[in-house]
Amino acid sequence: MTEPKAKAIHYTDVPALTFGDEAPGVTIRWVIDEPRDGAPNYALRVIEVAAGGHTPRHAHPYEHENFVVEGEGRVLIEDTWHAVGPGSVVFVPAGVHHTYENTGAAPFKFLCGIPTARHMPGAAS
């Protein structure tokens, strides 16, 4: 475990990573995480989806906790679409298929929290 260390930054201080063809027009910034910050339980990421972009349609064995910061989009949870915008809160349990799409002309920005490695299924406790 990394020793926990307080910080106050702007999310744009963290490099934006891309996904490639899996998620066109999408960047992710790991703004709080265990390896760098010593966050013991949860990793916080800021995801930006350009106009016309979308995240992968997938499922994984851990949950998402999302909060929409800017822009307009929609999220598919299993077989139901939900329109989302600033202030929307989405909880996607482990194993549930989902994808986010930007439906507007401006960037669509949302927070995406996931468990840190020690709380991932199969991790040593």
Add this chain to the structure above:
Amino acid sequence: MTEPKAKAIHYTDVPALTFGDEAPGVTIRWVIDEPRDGAPNYALRVIEVAAGGHTPRHAHPYEHENFVVEGEGRVLIEDTWHAVGPGSVVFVPAGVHHTYENTGAAPFKFLCGIPTARHMPGAAS
């Protein structure tokens, strides 16, 4: 444990609770939590601080992960103030004293994530 259940809501769909004299002008909405949503690892709260308001200056044995959504404020982490605004990310490790103040004329809104009960210090694993 509550069975996890997907949801897509607006944060204002969740009732705003007050703190009383401990935190004047502050409301909190538990937008994702274990007891209601079955979120296994992390509880997400939206905190709003009215102009002139502040959160308690305190410390506790679990971390905060914060993201500022709207407004202007400052956060005291131990003995250092940090100016924060939209897009600011703050990590407050367990045991570190902190307080948030609204320094603007509009509401100051931020997200505050904490571990769910099973990851609290002393909880049965």
